[in-house]
Amino acid sequence: MNTPPDAMVEIGHGPSWTPVCRYGDLTPGRGVAALVAGEQVALFRDTDGGLYALANQDPVSGACVISRGLTGSRDGTPVVTSPMYKQTYDLRTGACLDEDTPAGTLRTWPVRTREPGRPRPARTRTLPEWRPEDPDFWAATGARTARRNLWLSVLTEHIGFSVWSMWSVLVLFLGPEYGIDPAGKFTLTAVPTALGAALRLPYTQAVTRFGGRNWTVVSGLLLLLPTALMALVLRPGVSYTTLLLTASVAGVGGGNFASSMANINLFYPRRLKGRALGINAGGGNLGVPAVQLAGLLVLATAGAGHPRLLPLCYLPLIVLATALAARRMDNLPTRGERVRLREVAGDRHTWLLCLLYLGTFGSFIGFSFAFGQVLQVQFHDRFDTPVKVACLSFLGPLLGSLVRPLGGAWADRFGGARVTACAFAAMAAAAGLILATARAQLPAAFFAGFLALFVLSGIGNGSTYRMIPALQRAGTLAAIRAGADPHTAEATERRRTNALIGLAGAVGALGGVLINLAFRQSFLTSGNGDGAYAAFLALYLLCALLTVTVYREGRLAARV
Structure with a gap:
């Protein structure tokens, strides 16, 4: 040397x-x-x-x-x-x-x-080491670094959710001059949900391939594309095909969730994963009610004739969040580890967790996109203007986002399977209330039922996602007891956890597509949403039954 x-x-x-x-x-x-x-x-x-x-x-x-x-x-x-x-x-x-x-x-x-004479190197983009399970390391530097990355991740994911769900607000601006019926509006909200679901798989892999900080910057810059397109094309006379293509590009905001969750999962020790993932996801989910409130402000001040003001407001926020991520976030030394979906695809627990997350997050994001339109169609005589709808539609996503960290914290304390099973049982009861009040034309009770469903789906979101690292940890401990090398088993656990986070996130987002399509079909065939509500009730009962059956009391339930 x-x-x-x-x-x-x-x-x-x-x-x-x-x-x-x-x-x-x-x-x-x-x-x-x-x-x-x-x-x-x-x-x-x-x-x-x-x-x-x-x-x-x-x-x-x-x-x-x-x-x-x-x-x-x-x-x-x-x-x-x-x-x-x-x-x-x-x-x-x-x-x-x-x-x-x-x-x-x-x-x-x-x-x-x-070497002498050279200035001290700038803060490195990749941390030289990362040992969150070491209590001394965590107390000295780990916790502070993880918190900084967590809050910056929440900020960028929050804006990503706002861009992804912006069409749930923009359809309220599309009056008769746009020539789009209710079924067409449900399709406009389903399209970005579908693309966001598809992008969650490559976005998850991008974290370990390029680094969490690097990919946060890239995915943040990508949000500028759909936001600018919305600001350009939204005016009377635009073709429905153009609106569909523009709405589909907004799906890039949905991919941010998967990469953000995979990144933060690597930063925190196992005992804090439920809380950290809950905060990260809940803060991101708050982007849905945030954009709905912003839309209400535009409707109340500028009126329904100025939909382009909403995406224009988000352009500087995207630039600011991306700049902060570039300056203050870190890559972890695990960069370069490949996420292999085939490692988890053959495990029955993978697909069960995907189904459970489809029931919880699919409900949250699907209802967040569709609830305003449901109120307009189901109770048109009471919600005959976009402002009346926007004044209420943000409350459900807001409450569901705020309680998601609570679901993760409860899962840390009581076990994710127990909390998830209780959440699904209560969601089935809420869906039954919605079905009964829709038939009886009781808007206040109908609204209360949907608020309960948002809250319960938020709790289930947090507890179901906490089951993912817990289940993989149980597999790692079993492998080590069987004689596997601990370092190899730990690396496998990280890969499998991130792979399952991405896969479950993608399947869960598809639930949002299915909910919008269920509403579209129900209103087309019968003029009401009763068929969709009955289908949701059956799904929640099935998920509760599967959770109790597979993760029943015992060693597995205690770990998961």
Whole structure:
């Protein structure tokens, strides 16, 4: 190596690097002790000039003596031997190479050198290490870094949801001069839902392929395309085909959810995944009522003749959110791990969780897109203007988004399967109330039933998504007990979890398409939504029954 003697040696911890000493101060073949983020670290320079940093505490004796150990090589592997009980450790990985000794693994740190005269490198886009399950690392730097990435992820996902669901508001602006009947409007809201569902699979894979921060920036910039198109084409006389094509492009906002959830899942320790995923998803889901409130503001001030004002308001917000993500978010060192959907496609639990998420998130997003139109058609005499509809339609998505973190937190505490089963049973009751009040023409009770359905679907969203990492963790523990290598099993768990997050997100979003199509068909054939409400009731009963049957009381229920 040609490192100059006066180059500064730095040890990485989380997103930070701590200067330790000059390269020339290190004696080849010997170690020194350094204090990094409150922990003793043994720093070595081998005879070839390579640098290694490991925990200074001997895992057998408990003494901080590794820096005094002898370095050498075993079968081409650089090693250090503890001066206490002579266990030999790999300098690169910290693994104990003595099979007959039950010694632990030494923690390792990344090391770099910075030549004199060069400014300190800007904050790296990729973290040098990430160990959220290590309590000391989490307390020192992990929690702060994860929170920063979580809130920036929430912001970009929130705007993505607003763009995705914007057509649920824009159809209220499409009066008689556009020549579109109710069935055509349901199709306009179903099209972006379908494309968003399809994009969730590649968006999930993009996180580990390109990095969470990098893909957040790219997916944020992509939101500019549908938003600008909406601002350009929305005017009387535009063809229905043009509106359909423009609506389909808005589906890119739906893909943001999958990449955001896959990214945040990697940042948090297992004990906090339910809460973190719930906050991330709930904050993103709030983009639906946010755009509906923005639409209400435009309707109340500028009137139904100015739909283009709504997408124009979002253009600067997209630019701001993307700029913040580019400046402050991080890529994780897991970048490059490929998400393989075939690893989870053959597991029956995969498809059961997809069905459950179709029932919870599919209900939330489908009703969010369709509820305003349902009120207009079902009770046209009471909701005869877009403003009257917009004044109420945002409440359901708002409540459903706010309670989603609660569903994740309850799943952390009581188990995702138990919370999900209870949510589906209550959703079936709410669907029965909606069906009865629709037939009796009781708009107040009908509205209350839908509010309950939004709240319960939000709770089910959080608890169902928490089941995904919990189920994969149960599989990892079983594999380790059967003799699998822990590091390999952990890597497999990360891949399978992210793959299932993307697949479940895609299938769940398809539920939104099915709900819009169910409403369209029901109103076309019978002039009311009774057929759709009955179908929803049957689906929720089926999901409750399957959850109770498969994840019944026992070891699996306790873990999931």
